[in-house]
Amino acid sequence: MANVVGTPLKRKEDPRLLTGNGRFSDDIQLPGMLHAAILRSPHAHAHIKKINAEAALKLPQVVAVYTGKDLEGKIGPIPSSWLVPDCNLKEAPQYPLAIDRVRYVGDGVALVIAEDRYAVRDALDLIDVEYEALPAAVRQKEAMQEGAPLVHDDIEHNIALHWKAGEIADEVLESAEVVVRESFYVQRVFPSPIETRAAIGEYNPGSGELTLWCTSQNPHIHRMVLSGVLGISEAKLRVIAPDMGGGFGGKIGVYPDEALIGYAARDLGRPVKWIEQRSEHFTASNAGRDEVIDVELYGQRDGALTAIRVKNTANLGAYLSTMGPGVATIDFGLMITGAYDIPHASCETFGVYTNTTPTDAYRGAGKPEATYQIERIIDLYAREIGMDPVELRRKNFAPKEAFPYTNAQGLIYDSGDYEKPLQKALEIVNYEQLRQEQEEMRKQGKLIGVGISTYVELCGFGPSKVAGAIGFQGGVWENSTVRVHPSGKVTVYSGTSPHGQGHATTFGQIVADKLGIPMDDIELVFSDTRAISMSWGTYGSRSTPVGGAAVAIAADRVVEKAKKIAAHELEAAADDIIFESGIFQVKGVPGQQRTFQEIAKAANMAWNLPEGMEPSLEAQSFFDPENFVYPFGTHIVVVEVDKETGEIQMKRYVCVDDVGRVINPLTAEGQVHGGIAQGVGQALWEGAVYSSEGQLLSGTLMDYTLPKARFFPPIESSFTETPSPVNPLGAKGVGETGTTASIPAVMNAVMDALKPYGVKDIDMPLTPEKVWRVIQEGEGN
Amino acid sequence: MAIENRKVTVTVNGQERSAEVEPRKLLVHYLRDDLGLTGTHIGCDTSQCGACTIMVNGAAVKSCTMLAVQADKSELTTVEGLGTIDHLHPMQQSFWEEHGLQCGYCTPGVMMAMIGLLQENPNPSEEEIREGMEGVICRCTGYQFIVSAVQKAAKIMAEAAAKDGEAVAASQLVGEGTHRG
Numbered sequence: 003m004a005n006v007v008g009t010p011l012k013r014k015e016d017p018r019l020l021t022g023n024g025r026f027s028d029d030i031q032l033p034g035m036l037h038a039a040i041l042r043s044p045h046a047h048a049h050i051k052k053i054n055a056e057a058a059l060k061l062p063q064v065v066a067v068y069t070g071k072d073l074e075g076k077i078g079p080i081p082s083s084w085l086v087p088d089c090n091l092k093e094a095p096q097y098p099l100a101i102d103r104v105r106y107v108g109d110g111v112a113l114v115i116a117e118d119r120y121a122v123r124d125a126l127d128l129i130d131v132e133y134e135a136l137p138a139a140v141r142q143k144e145a146m147q148e149g150a151p152l153v154h155d156d157i158e159h160n161i162a163l164h165w166k167a168g169e170i171a172d173e174v175l176e177s178a179e180v181v182v183r184e185s186f187y188v189q190r191v192f193p194s195p196i197e198t199r200a201a202i203g204e205y206n207p208g209s210g211e212l213t214l215w216c217t218s219q220n221p222h223i224h225r226m227v228l229s230g231v232l233g234i235s236e237a238k239l240r241v242i243a244p245d246m247g248g249g250f251g252g253k254i255g256v257y258p259d260e261a262l263i264g265y266a267a268r269d270l271g272r273p274v275k276w277i278e279q280r281s282e283h284f285t286a287s288n289a290g291r292d293e294v295i296d297v298e299l300y301g302q303r304d305g306a307l308t309a310i311r312v313k314n315t316a317n318l319g320a321y322l323s324t325m326g327p328g329v330a331t332i333d334f335g336l337m338i339t340g341a342y343d344i345p346h347a348s349c350e351t352f353g354v355y356t357n358t359t360p361t362d363a364y365r366g367a368g369k370p371e372a373t374y375q376i377e378r379i380i381d382l383y384a385r386e387i388g389m390d391p392v393e394l395r396r397k398n399f400a401p402k403e404a405f406p407y408t409n410a411q412g413l414i415y416d417s418g419d420y421e422k423p424l425q426k427a428l429e430i431v432n433y434e435q436l437r438q439e440q441e442e443m444r445k446q447g448k449l450i451g452v453g454i455s456t457y458v459e460l461c462g463f464g465p466s467k468v469a470g471a472i473g474f475q476g477g478v479w480e481n482s483t484v485r486v487h488p489s490g491k492v493t494v495y496s497g498t499s500p501h502g503q504g505h506a507t508t509f510g511q512i513v514a515d516k517l518g519i520p521m522d523d524i525e526l527v528f529s530d531t532r533a534i535s536m537s538w539g540t541y542g543s544r545s546t547p548v549g550g551a552a553v554a555i556a557a558d559r560v561v562e563k564a565k566k567i568a569a570h571e572l573e574a575a576a577d578d579i580i581f582e583s584g585i586f587q588v589k590g591v592p593g594q595q596r597t598f599q600e601i602a603k604a605a606n607m608a609w610n611l612p613e614g615m616e617p618s619l620e621a622q623s624f625f626d627p628e629n630f631v632y633p634f635g636t637h638i639v640v641v642e643v644d645k646e647t648g649e650i651q652m653k654r655y656v657c658v659d660d661v662g663r664v665i666n667p668l669t670a671e672g673q674v675h676g677g678i679a680q681g682v683g684q685a686l687w688e689g690a691v692y693s694s695e696g697q698l699l700s701g702t703l704m705d706y707t708l709p710k711a712r713f714f715p716p717i718e719s720s721f722t723e724t725p726s727p728v729n730p731l732g733a734k735g736v737g738e739t740g741t742t743a744s745i746p747a748v749m750n751a752v753m754d755a756l757k758p759y760g761v762k763d764i765d766m767p768l769t770p771e772k773v774w775r776v777i778q779e780g781e782g783n
Numbered sequence: 784m785a786i787e788n789r790k791v792t793v794t795v796n797g798q799e800r801s802a803e804v805e806p807r808k809l810l811v812h813y814l815r816d817d818l819g820l821t822g823t824h825i826g827c828d829t830s831q832c833g834a835c836t837i838m839v840n841g842a843a844v845k846s847c848t849m850l851a852v853q854a855d856k857s858e859l860t861t862v863e864g865l866g867t868i869d870h871l872h873p874m875q876q877s878f879w880e881e882h883g884l885q886c887g888y889c890t891p892g893v894m895m896a897m898i899g900l901l902q903e904n905p906n907p908s909e910e911e912i913r914e915g916m917e918g919v920i921c922r923c924t925g926y927q928f929i930v931s932a933v934q935k936a937a938k939i940m941a942e943a944a945a946k947d948g949e950a951v952a953a954s955q956l957v958g959e960g961t962h963r964g
């Protein structure tokens with residue numbers, strides 16, 4: 003059988019999804035099911051004086067209304083899962099419903115349960131809440147100032163954490179010939195999966211078991227956290243993530259809402275369903291980014307970079323989200339040197355409470371921000387010394403020979419060859435010629451820009467002892483069980499929790515090659531805490547390098563045992579058995595063989611196994627990677643800016659990514675495309691807008707632009723392959739590269755187009771109005 | 784709320800179905816909750832995303848923008864009526880082959896919208912396909928492989944039409960799958 007790893011197989015999961023046979027949260031209907039809705043605060047900051055639910059409770063279909071006071075002592079606060087050490091972290095308790103004070107627009111105030119999804123919304127309108135509005139702290143730098151309103155009374159200056167990594171000696175800074183400074187704002191954006199969040203609870207009073215279907219990228223983390231919050235044994239709490247319409251980080255978090263639904267289902271003894279509304283999603287689901295990044299890049303006139311000093315002031319929102327504290331610290335601060343061998347680096351991060359929705363990991367989580375600042379500042383540095391941005395990058399790349407390469411912040415990059423994708427991308431765009439054309443177009447008064455980003459990102463976290471050292475309240479290993487049935491068909495269990503990535507296909511490919519069986523003989527099971535051993539889910543581009551690796555190892559173990567059985571049956575030594583394409587063969591003795599299916603049967607029947615061998619053919623693996631993986635690559639964007647309107651048109655988008663060994667080029671490319679769309683979205687169109695009172699002005703899909711098809715040129719995507727040494731697949735992560743790389747690539751392109759006006763930075767998103775103003779001002783000068 | 788429920792009868796995927804609903808009930812909820820046709824999804828509350836797109840009397844319509852009562856006596860096609868696992872509609876087949884979906888949540892609506900597009904323009908250019916997707920949002924794919932899928936579907940459907948020696952009538956573009964409720 004031909005090997006399938008590395009081939010662009012069509013996805014196993016698609017026929018189901020294409021025919022309306024998916025089973026998403028809202029598709030689940032249970033007998034006697036009730037519907038829930040959550041009344042949310044219209045104020046950014048206010049005391050709750052009184053809640054009157056009488057009118058709502060009078061509606062015939064309304065079953066219950068719970069307030070924060072009703073639940074006091076019954077549901078615990080929702081803890082953060084990333085308690086970053088040595089940063090004076092102050093965690094304020096987040097109760098599932100606000101008790102006497104709301105701290106952001108969208109903060110839960112009451113939970114309403116009714117017989118019908120329309121009735122429950124009628125009831126919401128009838129709940130009367132008396133608020134006393136308080137001044138709000140909205141933007142992080144202002145929130146830190148003396149006299150700013152305090153989000154939590156006992157947390158001074160609203161500072162949730164103050165983290166530092168790296169130190170630079172004064173002499174290093176003083177000896178630099180050039181220093182380029184800039185302040186960047188990586189604005190708040192919304193993950194916006196097309197399926198919003200949801201939760202359905204069902205309680206069995208007989209067994210005391212609570213089943214919670216919820217939109218979770220990591221059902222076991224949900225189970226672990228919620229069992230504490232709800233006071234229920236993990237053995238009696240089953241969390242299932244049904245089919246999910248995307249996540250992008252927005253469904254990592256353990257949210258108050260899920261705890262509430264679990265509680266209500268148990269309290270009422272009836273199933274309860276909650277489906278988040280899209281407009282609700284904007285204030286009730288964790289947002290991403292929102293970091294003000296002040297950068298100083300030091301070096302010599304010849305382009306040798308010597309030091310980078312960064313300060314990140316991150317808006318964490320009103321409470322610490324599940325991963326929130328780690329994003330602007332660990333994820334960001336250790337990656338500030340990017341792909342460059344800059345010998346000295348330091349990062350200082352302030353995490354700030356504000357009266358806004360909490361922020362959490364969003365596609366890339368800290369790495370897009372880190373990449374943004376380094377890729378933007380290096381362009382400004384190139385401009386300052388009059389060097390081509392490609393040349394400056396090349397000059398400072400961590401050299402191929404240096405891998406595994408230790409960056410200035412102490413991270414060890416597993417493998418890399420940064421020149422390779424750069425060279426390939428330059429050839430694809432024909433860089434020299436492109437620059438000439440740009441010059442000519444400029445002479446004709448046309449604003450053409452070329453933007454480059456040569457990124458590296460960290461993903462596939464590991465090992466777990468490092469996770470512990472950086473305060474992550476979990477492990478980062480992954481598990482898989484490969485279970486071979488008597489017929490030789492196989493069920494594979496994996497702890498990752500896919501929601502669009504196509505793990506059933508990619509992991510199936512891994513197993514198909516290992517066991518020499520057809521893809522159709524392999525079924526994958528994910529996302530159910532009852533079926534799957536403890537695991538950590540899908541985020542941080544960990545699924546293939548960690549989860550896929552666990553699958554590969556378990557499959558290897560199956561083969562190992564099967565070989566012994568084959569040897570026994572064929573009366574040969576196990577070492578003399580060759581296993582290829584599903585056949586166990588005695589070395590040098592043609593015809594002396596067993597098929598995989600025959601061994602599967604033999605193992606399960608156990609009529610004739612080697613002495614002392616346990617029956618069955620099944621293996622489990624728990625894989626804890628020895629290091630992170632570091633995908634890298636080059637993205638090049640060509641834009642044209644319309645002088646009259648400020649509109650930006652992307653003419654070309656070229657990317658060459660190196661994500662290690664590619665399991666399925668088709669799905670890998672799909673991940674790259676989707677990632678790019680989200681990154682470009684951040685650069686050009688998406689952005690949360692809060693008023694100074696903390697009202698979200700971009701709180702519906704009419705006010706917040708999600709990218710449409712017509713916004714994009716065809717993406718010219720390809721790969722180079724530099725295997726990772728830290729897992730048996732040689733794979734790195736691919737889910738976040740596109741987002742990480744594209745934001746600065748697009749920004750650099752537009753800034754390059756606007757170079758004639760001397761502009762160095764514009765806050766994202768680059769709406770035509772902002773660009774037009776810059777052009778107008780420039781023309782005026 | 785004192786308003787009485789109405790009986791709404793539709794022919795959906797070739798079958799007559801009816802249910803008593805509140806006059807305010809959205810068509811998409813009627814399909815999903817009352818008729819159990821959960822292949823049509825809901826992605827927003829402001830008519831932007833197009834995840835709910837179905838065919839109403841042969842035209843692509845966002846089923847969250849219509850009340851169920853307005854659809855009374857209409858002919859509807861949802862994704863469940865497009866093709867079956869064994870016999871996918873060319874649009875489904877092309878989405879599969881070209882990797883036009885990731886999470887698959889937007890997909891039923893996007894396919895319906897694109898079938899609507901091909902009815903009006905059987906041979907759209909890449910740009911026309913992108914423009915034609917104005918009413919739908921996909922957060923996963925970056926759209927590129929959706930564009931390829933639509934191009935492929937257009938080609939297959941055009942070839943099938945040519946083979947028949949005549950243009951495929953708009954109404955034949957949908958509803959060739961086995962109908963089920």
Ligand code: FES
Binds near residue numbers: 845
């Ligand atoms: S649900 Fe109908 S357009 Fe979004």
Ligand code: FES
Binds near residue numbers: 887890924
């Ligand atoms: S495939 Fe996920 S939103 Fe389109």
